[in-house]
Amino acid sequence: MRFLISAAGTGGHVFPALEFSAECIKNNHDVLWMGTKTGLESRKVPEKNIQFMTVPMRGFRGKGLLNKFISIFGLVASIGKTIIFLFQNKINFVVCFGGYISLPVGIAAILCRKQLILHEQNAVMGTSNKLLAAFAKIIFLGTPLAMVSQKNTQLVGNPIKSINKHQDMAPPKSDELKIYVTGGSLGSEFINKNIPIALSALNIPIMIKHQSGLNKLDGVESLYTGRTSSDIQEFYETPLENILWSDFVICRAGALTLAEVTSLSRGCIMIPLPSAIDNHQLENAKQIEKLNMGLIYEESASPQALQEKLISIIEKKMYLGWQNNTNSIDHFQAAERMLSSILQINNS
16 A cells, blocks of 8 residues: 655644554655654654655744735645646545644645545644535544544544653662653753743752754753753654653643653643643643643743642652553554554455
8 A cells, every 4th residue: 555644834734644654664654744844754764764755834823914915826736736646646545633734744745635644632622624624535633623524534543653662661770760851853942931030949869851843952951950851852863762751741731742651651831832732732731630640831821820739749759650551542552453453454
């Protein structure tokens, strides 16, 4: 089979798509990828020796009037380019992982009568997936949807990197508390500024690993004072190792990050991005609170509230309870389940 993958922009879309691509390739299927010139995929996909094509699509929602007009022209051009690509490469399945690029690729798949598959990572379905949902053969879900129920859905989880199933999930023993701090692949200015100050003010021995995001390293290290020791990097290539190393995680509430954290039996303080479209990060975080694997702190709350939450978690050792809970969704098997379901379509 020949698969066209559509994913662009941030790690939340790109990394699950990469894991699904790896599963396809492992099973001797051909994978081609439609992305953008500037997104994370433009660097990560060629590294995997996957044929990579770009379209001039840009985001639409939350943009100014001029950018919206430009996006409309980009949409039309992207649909046309994708249609040509689909015919030239004899694609069997088009698999869209949400985000703005999925709209032109999905529309092209519909016009060319190709089998359209969607994957929604978040608890709130994104705009592109909403518009394409009625035409999709299957809609895979990374987490249960918070509000809208769609037909033809399968809850499979968010594809994440596999680990040794016999690996010890317990954090390394240490007299110091170990915390992994991450704002996602792009980083978070709020987290970079406020978390070091809040942790340093606790004045207890803490070991920190902090992912600042690309080009956001400057100034973060100087904010860690007192009894904290920190390792700060723009981007960690092996975030799963940092999660396993930690006692708990402080993070945004992106679907992929939460899937990784909870799959490794860690809990987290979740700081949802308030500007996230449809407030989907807050809905993601609510799903984790239901599992009793984390607490939500919203940016609108006071710095004092953040410190109080940290003190409560540490003094009551709530993180130990989080480590004893598990996510009912096995995200490690998500890519395998997706491929199996898609191939059943072909055999039916």
